[in-house]
Amino acid sequence: MSESERLRVVICYEFLKHLRRKRLYWILGVVIVAELAVLIGLPALGEGYPDNIMMMAAMLSIGPSLATIGAVFFAGDAIAGEFESKTGYILFPNPVRRTTLVMGKYLACCAAVILLILLGYGIVCISLLAIYGHIPIETAKSFGLCLLFAGSVLSVTFFFSSVSKGAMGATVITLVFIMVISGVIDGVLTMASQPSWFLLSKAGDAVVTVYGGYEAFLPGGTPHDMPPGMLEAPDISLCSLAMAIYLMACFLLSIWITKRRQLA
Amino acid sequence: MREPIVIDNLSKYYNRFLALDNLSLRIGENENVGLLGPNGAGKSTTLKILCGLLRPSSGAAYIDGINVVEKPEQALSRIGTIVETPGFYPFLTPEETLSYLGRLRGMRGDGLRHRIKEVIRLVRLEEWTTIKIEKFSRGMKQRLALAQALLHDPPVLILDEPALGLDPRGVVEFREIIEGVGKEKTVFFASHQLVEVTQICKKVAIIDRGRLLAYDDIAQLERKYQSLERAYLELTGGSL
Numbered sequence: 485m486s487e488s489e490r491l492r493v494v495i496c497y498e499f500l501k502h503l504r505r506k507r508l509y510w511i512l513g514v515v516i517v518a519e520l521a522v523l524i525g526l527p528a529l530g531e532g533y534p535d536n537i538m539m540m541a542a543m544l545s546i547g548p549s550l551a552t553i554g555a556v557f558f559a560g561d562a563i564a565g566e567f568e569s570k571t572g573y574i575l576f577p578n579p580v581r582r583t584t585l586v587m588g589k590y591l592a593c594c595a596a597v598i599l600l601i602l603l604g605y606g607i608v609c610i611s612l613l614a615i616y617g618h619i620p621i622e623t624a625k626s627f628g629l630c631l632l633f634a635g636s637v638l639s640v641t642f643f644f645s646s647v648s649k650g651a652m653g654a655t656v657i658t659l660v661f662i663m664v665i666s667g668v669i670d671g672v673l674t675m676a677s678q679p680s681w682f683l684l685s686k687a688g689d690a691v692v693t694v695y696g697g698y699e700a701f702l703p704g705g706t707p708h709d710m711p712p713g714m715l716e717a718p719d720i721s722l723c724s725l726a727m728a729i730y731l732m733a734c735f736l737l738s739i740w741i742t743k744r745r746q747l748a
Numbered sequence: 749m750r751e752p753i754v755i756d757n758l759s760k761y762y763n764r765f766l767a768l769d770n771l772s773l774r775i776g777e778n779e780n781v782g783l784l785g786p787n788g789a790g791k792s793t794t795l796k797i798l799c800g801l802l803r804p805s806s807g808a809a810y811i812d813g814i815n816v817v818e819k820p821e822q823a824l825s826r827i828g829t830i831v832e833t834p835g836f837y838p839f840l841t842p843e844e845t846l847s848y849l850g851r852l853r854g855m856r857g858d859g860l861r862h863r864i865k866e867v868i869r870l871v872r873l874e875e876w877t878t879i880k881i882e883k884f885s886r887g888m889k890q891r892l893a894l895a896q897a898l899l900h901d902p903p904v905l906i907l908d909e910p911a912l913g914l915d916p917r918g919v920v921e922f923r924e925i926i927e928g929v930g931k932e933k934t935v936f937f938a939s940h941q942l943v944e945v946t947q948i949c950k951k952v953a954i955i956d957r958g959r960l961l962a963y964d965d966i967a968q969l970e971r972k973y974q975s976l977e978r979a980y981l982e983l984t985g986g987s988l
Contacts, residue, residue, distance in 0.1 A: 485854035497840075497848040504839035504880075573834035574845075574896055577799040578852045579825035747801040748762070 490580045494588025495595070498562075502596040507557050511600055514553075518546050519607040537616045538695040544608045545626055545695070547601060548688035551634035554597040556658050559641035561651030562589045563742050568650045572747045582743045590642060590735065597634045601627070625694045629724065633688050636727040637662060639734035640684065646741040662688075681722035684730055690723035750777040752826070752904050752934040753798065758807035760793050760958070767793045769958035770807065780930045782945035782952040783938040786984050790958040791938035792832070795908045798936070799829045811904060825853065828897035830910045833890055838882035842873055842892050845881065846899055853900045867895040870925060886913035894922065898929060905929070907937035911944060923947055942976055952976070956984045 502508055522543050526533055534540050563586065566572035575585065605627050612619050641658045648654035666685040673680040680686045696717075753775035760768040768790045775781050783791050796802040797809050800820040809816045811823040836845055846864045850856075855863065868877055871891040881889065890913045897905060910926070911919045926935060926948050939945050945952060946966055953963040961983040962969065966976055973979035 490852055493848070493851045497844070497851075500844065501837055501839055570832065570835035571837060573801070573829075573831040574836065574849065574893070576801055577824055577827065577829045577831070578849060579821040580852050581821060746803060747796065 487581060487584050491584050491588050491591075494580070494585055495591045498589050498592030499595050502558055502592060508596060508599075511550075511554055511557065512603060515546065515550060515600060515604050516607070519544060519604070519611070523611055533615050537612060537618075537620055538622065540615065541608060541612060541620060541623055541626070542692050542695040544611060545692045546604055547626065547630035548633055548691045550600055550604050551597060551630055552637050552659075552662055552688070554600045555593065555634055555637040556641050556655050558593045558596045559590075559638050560645055560655030560658065562593060562642060563645040563738065564648045564654045565645075565651045567745070567747060576747060583739050586642070586646075586739045586742050590638060593638050594635065597638065598631065601630055601634060605630070620695070622694045625720075626691050629691045629694060629720070629727075632724060632727045632731070633691055636684060636687065636730035636734070639731045639738070642738035643734040643741075646738040646745065681718055682726045684726070686718050687723040687727045687730075690718045690720050693717040694720060751775060752777055752812050753936055754810040754813075755794065755798070756808045756810070758794065758797060758809060759805050760790070760797065760802065761805045767958050768797075768804070771955065771958060771960055773953055773960060773963060775934055775936055778932065778934055779951060780926075780935040780949040781937075782949040783936065783955065784940075784942070784945060784952050784980055785938075785955040789956045789984075791955065792908050793958075794955070795829075795906050795936070795938055796831060798906050799827065799831060800824055801831065826902055827904045827906055828900065828902035829906045830890075830893045830897050831908045833886060833913055834893050836881040836884070836889055836892060839880060841878050841880055842868060842895070843877045845892070846896060849896050850899050855900060863899060863901075867898050870898065871895045872921065887915055887918050890914050891918065894925065903933055905933050905935045905937070907935065909939060910937060911939070911941065919944070942980060946976055954980060954983050
């Protein structure tokens with residue numbers, strides 16, 4: 485039996501595990517509620533939908549948050565869980581390379597997260613089509629960036645999962661790393677007008693800013709007392725490069741660590 | 749004589765703690781050997797190295813002549829294992845779990861389905877095949893662990909406290925299963941239950957602090973020490 489056949493088996497059953505978990509359906513519910521909040525909330529509050537389709541598309545884009553939550557909740561226990569719950573005692577003594585196991589788990593997590601992202605962007609597209617009669621091409625760019633962002637967050641989560649003793653620890657560390665540490669450093673660098681494209685939180689912003697810079701969405705124009713760096717949209721090419729580096733580096737590290745990790 | 753399990757000068761350190769100290773052991777084809785020793789003697793460490801879950805600090809372990817560290821996939825294809833009470837994926841059913849593990853071992857189609865039914869019947873989980881494992885008791889998980897160890901009909905069984913968590917009926921049934929399959933397989937199993945070991949095995953290895961103290965036929969040890977219990981206690985430094 486070839487490793488590619490084994491990989492297919494791992495992907496298939498790992499994806500089945502995701503389908504059986506309640507968390508997938510909870511997150512799907514959150515996606516629908518978040519999108520409905522914008523779609524119903526705006527007219528209900530008397531504001532109506534904005535004239536600028538880009539602004540509406542940006543408001544409906546919950547892709548980065550969705551990718552982060554989805555990736556973290558699906559992948560947090562992918563590796564750490566095998567050690568913590570002792571499921572590794574039945575999985576690892578099989579004649580299959582750990583590289584194959586990690587790759588299979590990663591691709592199964594990708595499939596689950598893509599399912600969420602597809603639902604999110606599906607709602608965006610249908611809503612824009614219903615309200616404005618067309619879908620801007622930037623939505624496709626945003627979708628592509630969102631997939632790349634999800635892949636990089638998954639890799640970071642896999643890295644933390646491979647070094648953590650427990651699944652909860654891996655989940656919390658990843659969330660803190662992306663939302664707190666990366667976010668705070670991003671804020672400090674932006675205030676100091678320094679580049680921050682290499683941070684994952686900034687890369688996530690690119691998913692939304694493809695619809696236009698921050699100033700395009702500020703009601704009443706640009707505030708005068710705001711540092712210039714605050715309004716600069718992240719460079720999409722540099723952000724894509726950063727995401728690709730996170731994706732590859734963290735994924736390869738997680739494979740290397742899992743191969744070396746012992747189940748005592 | 750073929751020796752499906754060869755342990756050669758195996759040492760294992762956990763940081764500075766020496767768990768295995770130059771342990772050497774050879775198990776012949778179709779032999780059933782019990783591994784005895786007090787808590788912390790190194791039994792689980794030995795079995796986990798054979799299952800590729802731990803790396804030795806020095807020495808080597810072979811399954812059917814294949815080095816477990818150098819060629820783990822090849823070596824592991826020849827064994828079935830139960831290590832402690834393994835965890836199972838709670839959202840899958842026994843049927844799905846066995847199908848997953850069977851397919852990873854290259855089994856498929858009707859052959860796999862038939863074999864899953866066979867091992868499920870053997871461990872008496874027929875009524876639970878489509879129930880998610882999250883609802884299972886520890887004893888039921890242990891039965892499922894035995895099913896997955898036997899699924900691919902391996903020539904070598906490595907079992908670490910396999911009857912842990914089973915009720916008295918389960919222990920008897922388990923013993924009968926191992927006695928049955930053990931006639932055509934090499935079985936190496938660690939246990940604290942001397943009665944269980946004497947009923948399944950003809951030979952035992954007694955270890956303590958990572959060192960091999962005795963490796964002989966049970967009958968020989970009983971002749972020398974009057975009983976296996978006495979042999980165990982004397983060799984491991986206990987009092988009667």
